[in-house]
Amino acid sequence: MIDSQFDLVVIGGGPAGIAATSTAASFGLKVAIIDERATFGGQIFKRLGEGFAIQSPDDLGKDYARGARLIDELDQPRISKFTATTVLTIEANQIITSHPVEGVRSFNPKALVIAPGAYDRPVVFPGWTLPGVMTAGAVQTLVKTQQISPGKRIFFAGSGPLALAFSAQLIKYGAPVFKVIESAPFPSPAKLLGLLSSVNGNWDLAGDALRYRSTLLSKRVPFHYGRIIIKAEGSGRVEEVTHARVDRDWNPIPGTEVVESADTLCLGYGFFPSHELFRLLDCNFDYDETRGGFTVAKDHWGLTESSSPIPIYAVGDGTGVTGSYSAEAQGRLAGLHIANHLGSLSTTERDTQSKGFLKELNQRNKFQRAINKMFEVKQGIYQLADANTVICRCESVKAKEIDPVIDSTCDLSVVKSYSRAGMGLCQARNCQRQIAAMIAKRHDRSISEINFQTPRMPVKPVEIGKIADPSIREEKYFIQ
Amino acid sequence: MSERAPFLVGYLDNETNQSDLPPSSDVVIIGGGLLGTSLAYYLSKSGVETVLIERDDINREASGTNAGSFHFQIALHQLTPNMSESEKRRLADEVRLQVDAASLWDEIEQELDADLGVHFDGGIMVAESDDEMRVLKEKDVIEKEAGLESHILTGDEMRAFAPYLAPDLAGISFCPREGHANSLLVGPTYAYRAWQNGALFRTGCDVTRIERVSGGGDLKGKRFRVITSRGVIECNRVVNATGAWAAELSAQLGLHIPLGLSGLHVNVTEPREYFLKSMIQHIGRRLTLKQTHNNTFIIGGGWPSREEKFPKRYSNTWSSTTGNLAVALRVLPMLADVKLLRTWSGVWAYTKDFKPILGESEKVPGYHIAMVPTGFTLGPMVAQMLSQYMTAAPGKGKLPTEFNIDREVA
Structure with missing residues (x-):
């Protein structure tokens, strides 16, 4: 079924997608917003489902309230909401989705916003696949909304604002975090000054950071700069973790290892943008390790260059991780540009209305850049595996099985063909960058020069029975 | 069969694959798919000096993207409604060819000493x-x-x-x-064994032009100059094993191959x-x-x-x-x-008749084409046939006439 009634389709119901949707709809456009989850809000404003231990939003703080306000913006008559709906592929102007009950639904709008969000950066080191090693996002969901602690002794390793924010949040909700390590060095006075000069318009975030730090201090949880996780060990699950001091490239310094007993290792090294759909659409990319590596190229309205006949806008953390305030401003700007493009808003009015959001975006991005400078992710993060470390966890392919293939090629698709690394259920989300870094090192290149695997649909696995279509008949095959 | 093919691919390391093209060779094979790599193997096994040139990586196109099936039964695309007796005889011939190919696949893992998922x-x-x-x-x-x-x-x-x-x-x-066999591994393994036999491989090497060297024609004199993105190589014999791109390259020599x-x-x-x-x-x-x-x-x-x-x-x-x-x-x-x-x-x-194009052009002596529509099943056997033709004494080599490369040359 092709749904042709919409002017705009927005993929992704986090802050960026919601802002784009409600802004465009407020100028009279008919908008469909799609999210693969059961509720809108994205990971940051994730709603509580049935059976969740915490039911009062007040217990979840001001972010939850901000999320609720945003989500309420979607209650407009011109907005149609599609939850539990997964985008499988985009062909030209056609967005093809699947729903577990309602099946396949396609859209062919006049414009498309893609706000796919980001996922936890996988960090590969010996023991990273042991039970008890979890990403910050997973631990956050368990602790915050289910009040379940994954362990009795949680070691938190990470970097950037996330390491501080998540660990403090976890502690606040009563999770037994006993130590936090941060890979970046203690901020230098120059970097702190840089941060201060951009704090205007970001007092809320700066205040958050101070509160997080004081939570750690008041609970006497040690926070160490300049250290990285190098190993997790245990029989059947994590029992011990090893961390070490790092040099300026985040390479562990021999002799500085410390072993600690822990039953859970929580990793918060930032996020990777989900860029599969942009790759299918032949968009251009830049590379910025600290914003998550490959980031789709776009102008300040979010407009990209692509092979699609309709304009494709890219907004939010899925286009480079800069946080929820920046994401929201990006969404508003895209919404205004689309309203103008489709003739519902004059250019003058668009430019007037966009001023505030542009200012917001610039201030947020300036602050983010200062923070990124402080916590810049270094290439040492890719050098933690040894020969026996599993790199592709779906197919259980070890580093030593990938190394000989890398000798002869710089092509991730070739590595996949020969070694099976990247062929599994996660569709290479977990291992692709690690392998790219291995290739870069072997051939003395920058990781930004190593191209993706060939993008292929579906971008998420889907049951055959949900999409098979007996009405489609092939051409007759008999030789004519 | 202890050696898993993925461990074989170090042959294209910087020292060999990335170095310059040699100035000359007896045979230059263009295309590193299943046809090219298996031909490199059979030629080098017979001691023929062979250089294989591939613009991308080995085994990247049809050879590595097919499903790896051995199709011996007559398939849908070969059939016509109300077949005549001569059509049935033609089909029977095709089945016999497939049956021959099966015996090569029976022994391929032993021949190459590798687990190829056969x-x-x-x-x-x-x-x-x-x-x-x-x-x-x-x-x-x-x-x-x-x-x-x-x-x-x-x-x-x-x-x-x-x-x-x-x-x-x-x-x-x-x-x-x-x-079936694992189509991701067969071509690379042939290439690896060919390299061990002395064949040279250059990947990321795009052929821009093939020139006939004037005054050639004698088997000892070089008859072709192959100009690539990584330099020039002269050779006695060229084999076009570029599969879907075979027509583009042949057109440079005035040969029309309708694919x-x-x-x-x-x-x-x-x-x-x-x-x-x-x-x-x-x-x-x-x-x-x-x-x-x-x-x-x-x-x-x-x-x-x-x-x-x-x-x-x-x-x-x-x-x-x-x-x-x-x-x-x-x-x-x-x-x-x-x-x-x-x-x-x-x-x-x-091809129009779904038959291989295999052999040497009469119009352009020394120029060979190896192209097979059902390439995975038949590829290695057809390469073996061409290798036997190319290593036979001059004038003694024979290939099935129905594969003649000039049959479709306009």
């Missing part, structure tokens, strides 16, 4: 309707005449033999000789407990389906994909995905809850 677990061809059943029986007669073992099963006999199939199918034929090109769509699923030993095909619809030894299901059969210009890969379409999967479910309903993981696409090149 299995002869049989192939099932299903018929849905009475009409299709009639065609199935007709082709069965031809196959038996050509010496290919096959069995027709219907009703309870069919359901007992293959209980996983949709019970209401009209019937099946079963050919125990059919099977049809078609993108072929393939689906692969998540793994499930292994149960499907035999490959499944359909006599009336486009379907090939098999469970690999990694337990995933590979589903294809000739659904189209969208043409793209090199280096972009042919792209998959939604209609081919959902149409192909529907045929698969019709035959094997239990796949309904298996997840589709990925699609990919390869390019299929074919």
